[in-house]
Each structure stands twice: as structure tokens, then as C-alpha cells.
Amino acid sequence: MDYSAKVMDHFTNPRNMGSIENSDGIGEVGNAKCGDIMKIFLKIEADRIADVKFQTFGCGAAIASSSMATELIKGKTLEEAWRLSNKAVAEALDGLPPIKMHCSMLAEEAIHEAINDYLKKKGLEPWTE
Amino acid sequence: MTVENTAIYMDNSATTPVRKEVAEELIPYLIENFGNPSSIYDLGKTSKDAVENARKKVASAIGAEENEIFFTSGGTESDNWAIKGIAFANRNKGKHIITSSIEHHAVLHTCEWLEGQGFEVTYLPVDKYGMVSPEDLKNAIQDDTILISIMLANNEIGTIQPVEEIGKIARENRVYFHTDAVQAIGHVPIDVQKMNIDLLSLSGHKFQGPKGCGALYIRKGTKIETLLHGGAQERKRRAGTENVPAIAGLGKAIELATSEIEESNKTLLALRERLIKGLLKIPKTHLNGHPTQRLANNVNVTFEYIEGESLLLLLNAKGIYASTGSACNSSSLEPSHVLTACGVPHEIVHGSLRLSLGKMNTEKDVDRVLAILPEIVQKLRNMSPLTPKENRTL
Numbered sequence: 301m302d303y304s305a306k307v308m309d310h311f312t313n314p315r316n317m318g319s320i321e322n323s324d325g326i327g328e329v330g331n332a333k334c335g336d337i338m339k340i341f342l343k344i345e346a347d348r349i350a351d352v353k354f355q356t357f358g359c360g361a362a363i364a365s366s367s368m369a370t371e372l373i374k375g376k377t378l379e380e381a382w383r384l385s386n387k388a389v390a391e392a393l394d395g396l397p398p399i400k401m402h403c404s405m406l407a408e409e410a411i412h413e414a415i416n417d418y419l420k421k422k423g424l425e426p427w428t429e
Numbered sequence: 430m431t432v433e434n435t436a437i438y439m440d441n442s443a444t445t446p447v448r449k450e451v452a453e454e455l456i457p458y459l460i461e462n463f464g465n466p467s468s469i470y471d472l473g474k475t476s477k478d479a480v481e482n483a484r485k486k487v488a489s490a491i492g493a494e495e496n497e498i499f500f501t502s503g504g505t506e507s508d509n510w511a512i513k514g515i516a517f518a519n520r521n522k523g524k525h526i527i528t529s530s531i532e533h534h535a536v537l538h539t540c541e542w543l544e545g546q547g548f549e550v551t552y553l554p555v556d557k558y559g560m561v562s563p564e565d566l567k568n569a570i571q572d573d574t575i576l577i578s579i580m581l582a583n584n585e586i587g588t589i590q591p592v593e594e595i596g597k598i599a600r601e602n603r604v605y606f607h608t609d610a611v612q613a614i615g616h617v618p619i620d621v622q623k624m625n626i627d628l629l630s631l632s633g634h635k636f637q638g639p640k641g642c643g644a645l646y647i648r649k650g651t652k653i654e655t656l657l658h659g660g661a662q663e664r665k666r667r668a669g670t671e672n673v674p675a676i677a678g679l680g681k682a683i684e685l686a687t688s689e690i691e692e693s694n695k696t697l698l699a700l701r702e703r704l705i706k707g708l709l710k711i712p713k714t715h716l717n718g719h720p721t722q723r724l725a726n727n728v729n730v731t732f733e734y735i736e737g738e739s740l741l742l743l744l745n746a747k748g749i750y751a752s753t754g755s756a757c758n759s760s761s762l763e764p765s766h767v768l769t770a771c772g773v774p775h776e777i778v779h780g781s782l783r784l785s786l787g788k789m790n791t792e793k794d795v796d797r798v799l800a801i802l803p804e805i806v807q808k809l810r811n812m813s814p815l816t817p818k819e820n821r822t823l
Contacts, residue, residue: 301738311742312746317811318823332776332779333764333775335736335764335779337814337815339814357735363739363812
């Protein structure tokens with residue numbers, strides 16, 4: 301597989317891997333049938349992402365995308381995290397092979413799910429865009 | 430470089446290195462004996478002799494006659510020629526073809542293409558070990574069946590089909606029988622007479638010959654169309670200047686591989702069993718394929734909760750070269766059609782690993798793989814949201 305050095309770095313030494321007990325929001329996307337599942341745990345303090353962890357079942361690109369995405373949103377406001385695009389994740393990884401772009405998409409979706417999970421728990425309207 | 434740092438190649442079903450004896454055999458035909466076998470002068474005759482000498486060796490390796498062996502560009506061409514050639518030459522007799530659901534794509538996609546050309550194809554199911562049932566085959570034969578194409582041994586899981594029985598059924602029903610023996614050569618003794626095989630595909634690079642060269646055995650009297658039209662090579666049945674060096678190498682390689690079957694299988698079998706035994710000690714690990722009716726060099730396991738590509742990448746980082754049944758590296762993301770046909774649940778089908786052994790592998794290699802793999806599997810399981818608590822260390 302033609303992965304950049306950055307993808308390989310995040311794949312072999314993933315950042316923020318694990319789970320958060322009593323997290324404020326959880327997002328899980330993908331399914332085992334397709335071979336990719338991404339789960340994001342958020343700890344939120346004063347509308348900021350105080351901590352984030354991930355668990356991923358999937359290929360090298362999926363794991364690297366999770367690692368990079370969590371790095372990119374850590375410490376950011378919810379709104380900034382929401383605006384993280386899959387393209388930004390892929391770019392931060394110095395690119396992904398075209399057939400692996402959907403992995404960065406999963407990261408974006410998992411973050412959206414986790415943020416909305418938090419909003420729902422707070423009794424707030426989930427965001428749509 | 431110390432031994433510890435040497436890479437371990439366990440992907441011999443993908444390809445094998447050319448043996449020294451084979452390289453020595455073929456090199457003169459690249460340099461000094463470069464003549465075209467169709468030329469009438471002595472230099473051409475030297476090349477022609479090399480091709481015919483190789484043909485003898487291939488014929489003798491499978492119990493065929495020399496004039497029943499045709500050199501091709503490899504397994505894919507041989508499969509295409511056999512299936513399309515039989516289909517189009519016998520279409521007035523019938524349009525029904527029987528194959529199995531675990532064939533190599535060179536067979537499956539050829540059959541699918543033929544469906545678009547008005548042929549009808551039955552894809553036989555397999556049991557959980559990847560075995561075709563002769564009873565199912567008998568029941569699938571129709572009045573208009575013209576070809577049965579069932580592989581000798583599977584490339585992913587190594588399951589060896591009851592080819593002799595299949596051949597007998599084909600013969601009794603007067604249907605042509607083609608077998609893709611690409612993975613079997615050098616591992617399973619083959620006799621096309623005893624096994625009633627009418628067409629057989631083989632590929633040089635799977636048994637330490639060069640890449641890009643294979644052969645198709647066509648039983649004398651078989652009605653088959655030509656695939657490649659052009660010059661009069663291969664008795665006017667396969668046009669194109671012969672790949673003389675590769676053919677010479679293939680001849681040498683098949684001679685060595687088939688004469689050493691017994692000895693090599695004994696060594697490989699011991700390594701295979703050691704590897705399987707060690708792998709199954711990893712919790713939530715399952716063996717794919719048949720426990721005994723399998724190629725001596727094939728190991729295929731599924732690790733629950735993890736995905737194959739990430740496993741291969743981590744193995745690669747440790748200098749272990751292997752492959753997976755998972756097609757995550759293709760654009761389709763479809764899991765292995767072989768494992769799916771064997772009924773491996775789709776939740777775990779992505780976590781499969783194929784380790785295919787070869788001449789270079791030693792007991793030490795097996796032990797090193799067994800020392801490294803559990804850590805890698807655990808690392809990925811700790812990362813996976815599917816892993817239950819009891820299978821986590823983090």
C-alpha cells in the first residue's frame with residue numbers, strides 16, 4: 301500500500317488511542333462488514349474538547365485517520381472540531397491513496413456523531429451542518 | 430545483516446523466487462542463444478530445441494504427451510483460453526458451464542464475462558472447508574453442459590478438491606473437465622490420465638520458475654478455439670514469439686518441483702503444522718480451509734476483532750511478508766469471496782491472514798513469526814472497538 305511516512309507514523313504509533321470512562325459524547329460509524337469501524341470518545345469542558353480518544357477496527361489508513369483527527373480536534377472548540385473536514389485530515393497525513401479517502405470521511409463522521417451525542421445528552425438540538 | 434534482521438518471506442502462494450538452477454538454465458537464452466525459434470538457421474534451432482525440451486518436461490510432470498502442452502503467458506491466459514476456447518468451440522452442443530464459487534478470479538471473471546455472451550454458468554457452493562461436493566456436481570450437470578472448471582487447490586485456503594472424482598463424473602457425462610492447477614504444481618502429484626483432466630492451467634512463477642510464463646495442457650482431440658491469433662507458433666494454436674528464456678526456465682523448474690514433491694511436502698507439512706498449532710494458541714483465532722486436505726504450504730487463519738491490512742502492515746514493519754484474504758486493498762472493499770463462500774461470518778472475514786510457506790522457510794522462521802504475531806494481534810485488538818474486555822490488555 302502506498303502510504304505516506306506520516307500515515308505510517310500515525311498508524312504504527314497512534315495518538316489518543318483508547319477510551320474515556322464517563323465520556324461526554326461517543327460517536328461510532330462504519331460497520332464490520334465493510335471492514336471499518338471508528339469510535340470517538342469526547343471529554344468536553346467549557347465547550348472545548350478537553351480530551352479525545354479513539355478505537356478503530358480497520359486498515360492502516362483508517363487507524364491513521366483516527367489518530368490524526370483526534371490530534372487535530374484536541375483542545376479545539378466544539379464548533380472548530382465540527383468544521384474539521386475529511387480533506388483536512390487527509391492533507392494533514394500528507395495525502396491518502398484515492399481508494400482510502402473514505403477512511404478520512406469516517407473520521408469526520410465519527411466526530412460529528414460524537415459531538416451530536418454530547419449535544420443530545422445536554423438536551424440541545426443536534427447540528428446538521 | 431544478522432539473521433534476526435533478515436526478512437521472512439511467507440507469501441509463496443503469491444510468487445516464489447527463481448531457483449538458481451532455473452536461472453542458470455534460462456540465462457543463455459537471454460544472451461547468446463537469443464534466436465527466434467521460428468527461424469530456420471542454427472541459432473533458431475537452438476531456441477526451438479529449448480522450447481521442445483521444456484515441453485517434454487512439462488508433459489512428463491503431469492502425465493501428458495508433449496503435443497498436448499501449449500505455452501502461454503501464465504495462469505490467467507491459460508484459464509481464459511481453456512474456458513473461452515471450450516465455450517466458443519462447443520456452443521452448438523450447449524451453453525452451460527459449471528465452476529465453483531471459490532475459483533481464482535481468472536476463472537470466475539471469465540465465466541461472468543461468458544454469461545454476458547449468452548452462456549449459462551452454475552457456481553457450485555463449497556462446504557465450510559472449501560470443498561466442492563461431487564454429489565452437487567452430478568446434480569448440476571445438464572444435457573447442455575459443455576465444461577466443468579474446478580481448481581485443483583485453492584490459492585487462499587489451500588483446500589485440495591477431490592479432482593479424481595470430479596474427473597470421473599465429467600468423463601461419465603462426456604463433459605470437458607478443466608482444472609486450474611496453478612497452486613498445486615509441485616505440491617500435489619498430478620496425472621491427467623488417472624484424474625481424467627482434459628485441460629490444466631499452470632504458471633511457472635508459483636514453483637520457482639520465472640514470471641509471465643505458463644502452460645495449458647489440452648488433451649488430444651479436445652475441441653477448443655484459439656485465443657490468440659497470429660503466427661503459427663504452438664502448432665498454430667497460440668500465436669506470438671515464444672518467451673524462450675522463460676519457457677526454458679519453466680521446464681527446469683517443473684522438473685525440479687515435481688521430482689522433489691515428496692521430500693518438500695514432508696518438510697513443509699512439519700512447518701505448516703507447527704505454525705498452525707502456534708497460531709491457534711492465540712485466543713479467538715480460527716483456521717480457514719480443510720485441516721488435512723490442504724496444500725502442505727498453506728496456512729490461513731482469521732483473528733477476530735482485527736482487520737487484515739493493518740495486520741500485514743505491522744508484520745511488514747517486523748520484516749514478515751504475508752498476505753490477506755481481505756480485499757481491503759482493492760477499491761471494492763469486498764471481503765474474500767473464498768472465505769465468504771466457506772461461510773466465514775462477515776464480521777470476522779476481514780481479519781484473515783495467509784502465510785504460504787516455501788523452500789526458504791525454516792523452523793526458526795516459523796518460531797519467529799509465532800513470537801511476533803501474538804503481540805501484533807494484541808496491539809490491534811487493543812485498538813479495536815470490537816474487542817471484548819477479556820481480550821484486551823489495555
